[in-house]
Each structure stands twice: as C-alpha cells, then as structure tokens.
Amino acid sequence: MGALTKGVDSGAPRPYIALAMAHAVLKKPLNSLGFAKSEAQTRVVVAMSGGVDSSVCAALLAREGYEVIGVTLQLYDHGAAVKSSKSCCAGQDIYDARRVAEMTGFPHYVLDYETNFRESVIEDFADTYLKGSTPIPCVRCNQTVKFRDLLAVAKDLGADCMATGHYIQRVDGPDGPELHRAYDGGKDQSYFLFATTPEQLDFLRFPLGHLDKSETRRLAEEMGLNVASKPDSQDICFVPEGRYTDVIEKIRPHAAQPGNIVDQAGTVLGQHRGVMYYTVGQRRGLGLGENTGTDPLFVIRIDADAKQVIVGPRSALQRSEIYLSEVNWIGPGTIADADGLAIKVKVRSTRPPESATLHVDGDEVLVRLAEPDIGISPGQACVFYEDRADAQRTLGGGWITRTA
Template identity: 60%
Template sequence: MFPELDLPGRREENRVVVAMSGGVDSSVVAGLLKRAGYDVVGVTLQLYDHGEATHRKGACCAGQDILDARRVAETLGIPHYVLDYEERFRAAVIDSFAESYLHGETPVPCVSCNQTVKFSDLLDTARSLGAAALATGHYVDSRALGTGHRALYRPVDEDRDQSYFLYATTQEQLDFVRFPLGSLTKAETRDLARAFGLAVAEKHDSQDICFVPSGRYADVIERLKPGAAEPGEIVHVDGRVLGRHAGIIRFTVGQRRGIGVAAGEPLYVVHLDSETRRVVVGPREALMTRELHLRQVNWIGDGTIEAIPATGVEVWAKVRSTRPPQPALLARRDGDIVVELADGEHGVAPGQACVFYDSADRGARVLGGGTIARVARSSVTAGVASGDRLSTGTAAA
C-alpha cells in the first residue's frame, strides 16, 4: 500500500518534504513515502512553546512533539529539521485569532494556520530544499484533473474529514501538496504505525486549537490583549436588560451554560456586539439562520468565483467541521458572496468558515469557502445595538 504522488520520473529522484507534527498521522506519511522509495525529508515547525502546553496530551508543534518527530525520523532513517516559526505563527494565527474574538467573532485558527504558516511558509521552505512536493498527514484527498492542476476531495474516513480546514488552499499550493492518508481510515493509519515500529502509534490525537493549553480562550486573549475585556450589558432579544458581563470574549454564539443571568426560559447567546459590548441572548429559535454573507472567499472549483451568477448555483455547504454538508445556494449579489442554506442552521457565528462541496457524498470535491462576515437571523436586528426594543423580521447580525 504505497502512495503514488503523480510526480514525474522515478520515485528515488523525487524529494518529498513531509510536515511532521510529531503525531501518528504525519509520522505514517513519512513512513509510507520512505518505504515507497521517495527521497524523504522530515520538517517540524516549532509554532509555540508556553509551559504546560509542551506536556499536555493533545498539544502539537511544541516541546514533546518535536522530540517525538525526531525519534520517528531516526526510526525511519530520514533527515529531520526543526524550524522556528514562533514569530510567524503568532503574527499570522494567534494575533488574528485574538483580534477576531475581541470583535465578537468565533474564528477558526486552524484555517489560517494551514493557509499561511503551513501551506505558504513551509511550502516555500520545501521548494528551497529542492522538493518536488510537500506531504502532510491531513485526512483529505487530492487528484490530478488532467488539466495540469489538482482538485481537493473529502477522504474515505468521514469521521476524520479535515477538508473544512483546508478550503483556503490556493490552486498553486494544491498542485504542490500531497495527502497520502486520503484513502485510509484512522484505524488503518495506526496499524501502519505499529507495523513501522513507530513509538507514536498509540499517541493521542492533537486538538483543534493547539495554542490554548487550558482550553479557556478568554485566558489566552486576556494575556495577549491586557485590558481588552471590557464589561457590558446582557440584553434579551426583546430589549430587556438582564444583567452585566465581564467581557464579550467570555461568550460564544450558541452558548447556553454560564451566561450568568436567571430567566424563566433557557437562554442562548444569539449575538455579540463588540461596539456596544452587549451580549444578546434569547430562545433557541433566535439562533436559526438561512443566509450567510462571506468575506475572503477562496474558489478552487472550475471557473472563477466572479462567474457565480446572482441567481446562484447549487452547492453543498458546511458551517462546522463536525456537521455534514447540507444543500445550499451560492450566489454573488452586489459584490457579496451569499450562501442560502436550504435547511438552515442554529448558532452560526461571524468568524466561522463556510465550505462548499459539489455533493454530500464521501469523496466529494471541495469547491472553496470563505469566512462568515455576517448572518441573517429571524430575531436580531440593529435595535439590539442601540438598546431599542426589537422588532419582528430578519436582519444581519
């Protein structure tokens, strides 16, 4: 079961740089390519190193993981390099994550990490090492189209599908990067790690947000932006002021527990207004949305995003990595990219990603995606921000 990377010439003539995080997935990629006869070079990025994170289960790209990657490289007999990318990672990922949270958004830092540090900076490093390709341990697939370019697809293992986090990959990057695990399940990957004699075979998977050692986002943001968490009001969607809060960074859209006010009904965070520092709460039905407006859209389907008509084209869309794609209409209106979800979705927040596919099937092609700039809800209106009583209808949040 050796991967074929669609590279010209003999395998031993093709150098492939493997992004080794120290986990089982990227380690198996290195092992597969080494056994297949490619000239493999392992590269590990040190992205952060802040105390407890280096020893926490589920951390990645820090102290222990670097040691694990080095041990794997020694076992496989491949050269291994560690690159200090801490400053780049902080500027491109951590700082933008904090800024987004301060503006009441729910960012997905794994998207920006893949878009900038891993598939931009590391790709340049791979080329400087004379590599014909960069390989990673992501559970996605890519295939040649017969046009000189490659396309991105969902993997065989739907439970491990990471295509949601890779929608921002450009066509140039996609043509250079390879994903050897796209046709494997996680169980098969671990079996291969055992067969290769790798010490990381039973290692825990890394968590999504690797640089939050405690799992408390607010703590990280307060450390990065001291004094930025300002108090404000907790307001019901009907206009009533229910209480006070210590900073909108302590809340996320869709949150139910820990809001800090008592009411005769279950309340959810519906909207976060960074300008007025208001946390807007309401019943679950107030979280429903069917219309999303996107920014920073990346298109890797056929044609161009500019060719999308105002009448729209049918796609399948995901607004969370753990949710299956649902039917949607993708349209270009007044310069905006708009997604209309056929079934709607609860708790969608600005800052999240919306990713497009050509079907809901396993192996569906990724067409692109973008960051959610605003959503349309049934209850939230501009009156929330000004303190006016809310009216019925739909408005952007």
C-alpha cells in the same frame, strides 16, 4: 504502488486511480505521487507535527524510496507545551518527530516559527474573539504558517512536492488537481483546508487521504514507530486544557470591556465582563439568575461595538443567509461563474453538508441555505462542496461575517 494504496471500493475517487489514468494516456511510468521519475529522484518535504498521522506519512514515503526531508515547525514555547500530550508542534512532539526520522533514516529539521505563528494565528485568534466572533485557528495556521511559509521553504529546498498527514484527497481532474473529502468521513479535514489555493494544491500531496485512522495506526505499529499509540490532538495546540480566555487575557491584557446582556427588544437582563467570554449558540454560563424566565436563553448575537451580548430563545438562532469574506474558490471556472450554483455547505466542522445556493454580486458572496440552521457564528467558516449525495469535491469557502 506499495504502501500508499489499498483496495478499490465504490466510494470517492482515489488519487492512484487518477494516476493510473494519466499513465495510460501518457505512457510514462508515474510514481505514486504523480511524477514521471523514480521515487529516489523525487524529493518530498513532509510537514511533521510529531503526531501519528504525519509520522506515518513520512515513514511510508521513505519506505517507498522517496527522498524524504522531515520538517517540524516550533510554533510556541516548549516549556508550556511539554505539560500537554494533546497538542502539537512543541516540546515532546518535536522529539517524537525527530525520533521517527532517526528510526526511518531520513533527515529532519526544526524551524523556529514562533514569531510567524504568534502574528498570523495567536494574535488573530485573540482579536477575533474581542470582535465578538469565533475563530478557527487551525484554518489560519494551514492558510499561513503551513501552506504559505513552510511551502516556500519546501520549494527553497528543491522539493518536488510537500506532503502532509491531513485526511483529505487530492485528485487529478480534467482541469488540474481537485480537493476531495477523505475516505474516512469521520476524520475528513476538508473543512480546515478550504483556503488551500489552486497553486498550493498543485504542490501538495496527502498520502493518507484514502486510509481510515485505524489503518494508519496499524501501519505505525507495523513500522515500529514510537508514536503508534500516541493520542490524537484534542485541544487547540496553544490553548492548554481548552481555556481559550487565558490566552486572550495574556495576549491582550485589559482588552475585555464589560457591558450589558440584553434581550431582542434591548431590555437589560444582566451584565457581562467582556464579549470574548461568549459565543453564538451558548446557553450555559450566562449568569442571568432568575431573569431567564421559563424558556432557556441562548446567545443569538454579539455586538462588540456596543459591548452587548444579545440573548433569545433557541428559535431566534435560526439563520438562512450567510455573508462571507475572503472567499477562496477552487471549483471549476471562477467564483463569478458560480452565481446561482446549487452546492452543499458545512457551517461547522462537525456538521454534515447541507443544501444551499451560492450567490455572487461583485465582491459580495452570499450563501442561502435550503433550510434554516442554528448556531451559525461570525468568524467560523462556510465551506462549499459540489451538489452531490456524497458531496466529495471541495469547491472552496469563506469566512462568515454576518447572517440574516
């Protein structure tokens, strides 16, 4: 199957294994993207951010003979973005994506999505912080601008599917496509794609899901792509140098309201200039001077309505119950069928999956951890995985609203 496949190992299911099984049953020649027609007859819209991953994704598909159309979304002001080489979807990144398309020989288009991005992602980012929660704008971007708006454009262009450079695997299961963690666990992006719906998953393809990052860069060098040595994006694309409060102050000027920093008993220990400057689990920068006593204090809860930042010892951060909203289920059956199901969950993108049970009572969804965890913050995501040692299949997830 050409450049999109590699040697079989004993790890997670691979997309091409499922394709081979389907081929054996249907007796039809399926291409590497799962369509019973030639590559030249298969139109693929590739979302190109200007980074090495999406560039390799597009170039590989073009090299295999697919009819590739590259699309880059201009998401925010060019001038501000050109100053940073660690962002995406603006300035130099648009140029890099266009250059890859020129070198590889497929059409490339830039769509102005600044308004959509501001309304769906940047304003939500600012408002979430002002509510005392900690947002994940990359999930909102995938959920709205990329997998809603861009996917609609791909369908309007008559594409058979849309491909991205995400490190995630789409596996054809007995009841339809499933979302599985990437072969490269260190680059797995399942946490950021939990909101992908079954309908979207049916149209999406992830050609890099079975590769590790070193192989992706090797392929970029082999194909002579101009982005082969380009560094990975580090910061949130619209937050230069990681100063997220600068963005909030610009989007919602004068929104920060001062208030008290209190302990668990309500004793005032100091003042703050706005809840947006604090996150659950934060230790440094509390500005309490001598009021901290002998044990270090952490932010254990934020009450935006009362304008309070509540602090306490590290042990007070422990939580075992997580309440969720906007839950997306892509597991077998329905979310109601999953009541009482043993699962694995991730409550931060950098943490390994941990054991839990899922509880569903009408519209309320609760995750009960097998062991208490710390630093679980409203606004973050709780992502579900099947209860296996490798926890490969992603079952969905939801946004954390509160903990107990």
